[in-house]
Amino acid sequence: MQTRRAPDGSPLGMVLNIQHFCTNDGPGIRTTVFLKFCSLRCKWCSNPESINPRPELAYKAADCIGTKDCGLCLPLCPEQALSASAADGKVRVNYDLCTDCGACTAACPSKALSMFGHEMTVAEVLDEVEQDAGFYTESGGGLTLSGGECLLQPDFSAALLEGAHRRGITTAIETAGNVPWEFMAKVLPHVDTVLHDHKLTDPARHKAWCGADNRRILDNFRRAYEAFPDIRFIARTPVIPGVNDDEDHIRAVLAFIRPWPNVVDYELLPYFRYGEAKYDYLGRVYELRDFDPPDAATMAGLRALIDEAFGRAPADRGA
Amino acid sequence: MTGIRRIAITAGSGFVPGLELVAAAVTRAATRQGWQVVALGDGFDPLLDPGTRAGAPVPLVPGPMPPAGILSTGARIDPFHVRQLDAEGMVSESDRSDALLAALAAQGIDAVVAVVGGSAVTGLHALTVVWKLARKGLPVVAIPKSVEADIAGVAWPFGHDSALAETTRLLSGIGRAARDAGRLAVVEVPGAEAGWLALQAGLAAGADAILIPELPADLSRLDSGAALVVVAGGARLTGLPAATDDPMRASLSPLSDPARPAGAQVFDRAGATARALAGALQRQTPREVVPVSLAALVRGGEVSAQDRQLAAIYGVAAVEALVAGEVAALLSLDPPAVCALPMPSALTGPRTVPPDGALVRTARGLGIRLGD
Numbered sequence: 001m002q003t004r005r006a007p008d009g010s011p012l013g014m015v016l017n018i019q020h021f022c023t024n025d026g027p028g029i030r031t032t033v034f035l036k037f038c039s040l041r042c043k044w045c046s047n048p049e050s051i052n053p054r055p056e057l058a059y060k061a062a063d064c065i066g067t068k069d070c071g072l073c074l075p076l077c078p079e080q081a082l083s084a085s086a087a088d089g090k091v092r093v094n095y096d097l098c099t100d101c102g103a104c105t106a107a108c109p110s111k112a113l114s115m116f117g118h119e120m121t122v123a124e125v126l127d128e129v130e131q132d133a134g135f136y137t138e139s140g141g142g143l144t145l146s147g148g149e150c151l152l153q154p155d156f157s158a159a160l161l162e163g164a165h166r167r168g169i170t171t172a173i174e175t176a177g178n179v180p181w182e183f184m185a186k187v188l189p190h191v192d193t194v195l196h197d198h199k200l201t202d203p204a205r206h207k208a209w210c211g212a213d214n215r216r217i218l219d220n221f222r223r224a225y226e227a228f229p230d231i232r233f234i235a236r237t238p239v240i241p242g243v244n245d246d247e248d249h250i251r252a253v254l255a256f257i258r259p260w261p262n263v264v265d266y267e268l269l270p271y272f273r274y275g276e277a278k279y280d281y282l283g284r285v286y287e288l289r290d291f292d293p294p295d296a297a298t299m300a301g302l303r304a305l306i307d308e309a310f311g312r313a314p315a316d317r318g319a
Numbered sequence: 320m321t322g323i324r325r326i327a328i329t330a331g332s333g334f335v336p337g338l339e340l341v342a343a344a345v346t347r348a349a350t351r352q353g354w355q356v357v358a359l360g361d362g363f364d365p366l367l368d369p370g371t372r373a374g375a376p377v378p379l380v381p382g383p384m385p386p387a388g389i390l391s392t393g394a395r396i397d398p399f400h401v402r403q404l405d406a407e408g409m410v411s412e413s414d415r416s417d418a419l420l421a422a423l424a425a426q427g428i429d430a431v432v433a434v435v436g437g438s439a440v441t442g443l444h445a446l447t448v449v450w451k452l453a454r455k456g457l458p459v460v461a462i463p464k465s466v467e468a469d470i471a472g473v474a475w476p477f478g479h480d481s482a483l484a485e486t487t488r489l490l491s492g493i494g495r496a497a498r499d500a501g502r503l504a505v506v507e508v509p510g511a512e513a514g515w516l517a518l519q520a521g522l523a524a525g526a527d528a529i530l531i532p533e534l535p536a537d538l539s540r541l542d543s544g545a546a547l548v549v550v551a552g553g554a555r556l557t558g559l560p561a562a563t564d565d566p567m568r569a570s571l572s573p574l575s576d577p578a579r580p581a582g583a584q585v586f587d588r589a590g591a592t593a594r595a596l597a598g599a600l601q602r603q604t605p606r607e608v609v610p611v612s613l614a615a616l617v618r619g620g621e622v623s624a625q626d627r628q629l630a631a632i633y634g635v636a637a638v639e640a641l642v643a644g645e646v647a648a649l650l651s652l653d654p655p656a657v658c659a660l661p662m663p664s665a666l667t668g669p670r671t672v673p674p675d676g677a678l679v680r681t682a683r684g685l686g687i688r689l690g691d
Contacts, residue, residue, distance in 0.1 A: 039409035041402065083667030092668050096399075096447035152409075180407055211402065211410035 001037055001053045003155040006121050013156035015120045016050050016148065018128055021135070024269075026172035026193050026234075028141025031129045033160070035145060036117045037152040039178045041211035042199065044240050044271055049116040050148035056100050056116045057093070063112035064090040073104040073113055122159045130167055142170030142192070151175050154183040161190035174236075176210075177217040177224075184220055185227070193232045195267075196221060200244050201252040209243055218256065225260040233257075235266040239302065241294045250302050254309040266306045270294050321642055323352070323429045323458075327376060329359035330390040331435035331445025334615075335464055335478030337622030337630055338390040338434060344634020345432050346379040352638060357428065358385065362394025362445070366422040367401055367415060376426060390434060397448060420457055430458035432637045436465040436476055446470070446649070450662040453647035460640045461649045461662060462633040466618060469513035469669040472660050475652040477629045478618075482509075483519055485620025489613055490524035494547035497609065503545055503600060507593035507612045510551025512669040516617070518678050521549035521687070528688035530554040530596070533672045534679070536690025538599050545688070548600070552592050556690075558599065590614065632657060 004012040016034040025032045037053035038045075049056060067074065067084035073091060074082050081097035082104060084090075091112070105113045129143050136142050143164045150157050150173055161171045172193035177184070188194070200206040203213035225233060235257050239245050250268075257263040272293050307314050328345050330338055346356045359365065360373030369375075373391055396402075398419040400412040423431070431452075435445035446461060453459040465476035486508055497504035510517045514531020521529035527545030530536040531554055538558035541548065590612030597610035622630075633650050636657040640648050648659035672678060682689060 039407075039411070041410050080663060080667070085668055086671045094447060094666050096397075096444055096451070097666065178409060212404055212408050216408050 001152060003153070004119065010122050011153075011155040011159050012119045012121060013125065013153050013160065014053060014055075014117050015125065016047070016117050018125065020132055022144065025144040025146060025174060026142070026195060027170075028139030029132070029135040030141040030144045030172070031132045032144040032146050033125055033129065033150075035147045035150045035153050035157070038148045038176075039152060039212065040149070040176055042238075043209055044238065044243075046272075047148065052117075053152075054100060055102065055118060057095075057098055057102065057105070058114050058116045059091070059093045060112050060114075061090050063110045065110050065112070066090050070109065072107040072109070076103045076107055078103065122156065122163050125160055126163050126167060129164065129169065133167075133169065136169060140170075142172065144172040144174065144195075146174040149176055149179060151177075151179040151183045151187055154179075154186045158187045158190055161187065165190060177220045178212055178214075179220070181220055181223060184224060188224060188228050188231065191228075191231055193234065194224070195234050195236055196224075197236050197238070198253040198256070199237065201249045205243075209240075221256075225257075225262060229262050231262060233260070233263040235263060236269060237266075238269045238271055239294050239299065240271045241292060241298070245294050245298055245302065247302065247305060250305050254306065258309055265310070268299060268302055268306070270299055321644065323354055323641060325355040325357065325427045326430045326432060326641065327357050327359050327423070327426070327428045328379075328390065328432045329362050329434070330392050330394070330464065331362060331433065331448075332392050332394045333436075333464065333466070334392045334618050335466060335626075336387075336481050336618065336620065337478075337626050338392070338464075339385045339387050340622065340627055340630035341434055341462060341477060341634050342379060342385045342389055343381075344631045345637055346385070346634075347381045348635045348638035350381045352642060354638075355427075356380075357426070358389045360389065360391040360393075362392075362396070363398055363419055364394055364396045366419055366426075367396050367398055371396075376428075394445065397444070399448065399451060416452060416455060420452070420455060423457065430460070430641050432460050432462060432634075432641075434462045434464045434477065436461070436463045436470045436473070446662065447666055450647060450666060453662065458641060458646040459648075459662075460637045460645055460659075462637055463649060463651065466516065467509050467511070467513055468515040469510075469671070470649075471665040471668055471670045473649070473651045473665065473670065475629060477626055477633060479516070480625040480629070481620055481623040482617045483516060483523075484623050486516055486520035486613060486617045487523040488620065489616060490520055490526065490547065490549060493611060494524055494526065498546040501606055503548065503597075503604060503606055503608045505548045505550060505593045505597040505600065505608060505610045507550050507552055507590055507610070507614070509614065509617060511553040513671045514551040514554070515670075515672055517549050517551035517554075518672055518682065521547075522678065522682060522685075524549070526687060528690065529682060530556070530690045531672055533674055534689050534691045538596070538603075538690070540688065540690055541600065541603075542688055544604075548596070550592055550596055554592055554596075554690075556592070556596060556599075 066089040085092040206214040357376035401415040463473040463476040466482040468479040528548040530550040535555040593610040601608040
């Protein structure tokens with residue numbers, strides 16, 4: 001994605017959302033900035049609204065007033081993608097016709113129609129992030145860049161993280177690593193903690209479940225571990241039953257990360273259907289509808305492998 | 320004079336039995352016009368990705384019945400959003416509709432008969448895709464195909480009657496077994512947005528209660544003494560426990576919103592509605608409540624006599640529509656005629672069960688609980 005720039009030359013970012021008081025995106029209480037654009041298509045993705053680099057129409061039927069009392073949006077769509085539902089009188093969106101022009105959103109009084117994603121400057125984001133500075137001091141938290149894949153906006157991400165450091169805010173990123181190395185090399189000098197995904201071990205299975213294989217991802221992580229010894233790397237795996245909840249995968253990740261002393265932890269994130277409703281908002285099909293979260297015994301068994309590899313008792317494990 | 324020399328017939332995703340009958344009828348009628356006919360399995364996938372399962376277009380000739388599966392329904396690629404890996408190994412989507420049109424032209428295909436319509440998974444996606452291709456200059460006539468009979472303006476889609484017969488057969492057996500054993504069977508049938516299949520099959524099978532999306536159901540109004548409750552997958556139910564939330568949600572998924580329409584829950588997984596409903600009903604009765612999901616089983620029956628007729632009627636009508644110069648038509652049997660509807664008329668919403676229509680009034684007249 002070509003970097004767009006503000007009149008003063010600073011890079012602009014396509015921001016999905018700024019989430020305050022996050023406790024699962026790095027140390028302490030954090031403010032997480034979600035950027036749009038991703039180079040993978042994980043079937044379990046909980047943020048489908050972050051994949052497309054452009055703003056997208058989102059429709060929350062629960063918030064729609066209904067065409068009987070409102071209907072202001074209907075004549076505004078140049079593609080006739082909006083209509084009245086015969087079942088409940090609410091607006092209905094044909095996403096195959098919608099071009100995400102956003103013409104309907106301005107007229108929607110209840111914000112049932114809105115856009116996922118908007119452009120922001122570095123200063124705008126930092127000003128909002130800095131409002132939480134008091135929480136960072138007390139908890140050891142800071143700014144986390146997430147996505148999507150925040151490394152796909154390297155100019156913006158680097159400027160944002162560098163600006164955070166200048167304001168005394170510690171930084172973290174969440175990345176899946178499927179980017180050109182140059183992008184990673186540009187951003188990492190401004191990062192304190194890297195939360196990075198090891199989704200699947202086998203390249204073919206990685207491609208089947210995530211859209212691309214993991215060869216470049218692993219190469220990028222290996223180079224990052226070596227080139228940035230002062231960064232705290234924390235490996236992560238979203239645990240999907242039947243996909244990657246096997247001991248072989250966890251052991252393979254441990255074999256990959258344990259030689260590197262700057263990889264300080266390995267976290268497992270049990271799969272939940274957090275993003276399912278948003279697939280409806282976007283008119284997309286959620287392919288994992290029949291998947292259930294992993295059971296507690298499976299998670300405990302896999303975590304025990306990690307504790308053993310890191311040479312600690314289960315009680316010593318961090319959050 | 321249409322200028323047509325060769326046409327293709329294809330089908331959108333969602334199996335229904337007897338698609339080869341449609342292909343046979345189109346072939347016989349088209350051959351009488353002097354046209355060649357080819358079958359495209361799995362929609363347009365083979366033309367966009369030659370490595371896919373279905374392979375090259377298959378020439379069809381009148382006479383022997385084309386084999387079952389000639390119009391396979393495994394289409395997965397949306398030509399307007401084709402997923403691909405770039406040289407950098409990054410996944411992206413691109414519009415390859417122009418490449419598809421060029422591939423069709425290279426095959427000498429002048430027009431397409433598309434057997435498409437509602438799908439339990441992708442809604443009206445396939446119909447919308449062919450409409451967008453028609454807007455770009457490809458003559459397309461759509462034959463309506465739907466198990467759920469939810470295509471706007473189409474009362475007689477191909478595939479619904481066969482599914483209705485199979486659903487009725489299955490419901491009758493389940494109902495008999497439940498009554499005999501003193502159990503309550505809660506059976507979910509396809510019907511994400513419209514309750515035609517649930518209501519028609521429930522009536523035919525003698526259900527005690529039928530819950531459909533058009534009539535939000537209050538569980539407290541259901542009779543716990545029933546033996547057979549039929550529920551459409553998209554039924555809106557009130558009185559169920561609310562979905563739970565947890566703190567990790569905000570961190571990992573910033574815009575996730577567990578809120579559902581006030582007072583109602585909508586379930587998206589096949590079988591989930593039956594399981595949730597059965598769980599709630601189990602609290603009201605000491606009898607064993609058994610959830611059952613028919614899902615794709617309703618597509619597995621024989622081709623009904625009516626669908627055999629519809630295959631012939633729509634096959635011939637599709638060729639007649641192309642001869643008449645139609646370029647973006649959706650066929651709809653409206654006895655005694657077959658109408659050529661403009662495709663956009665069906666893209667704005669499903670055909671739903673009228674709450675005051677004959678079927679609903681019949682159910683009420685029989686004392687069948689509708690949950691409202």
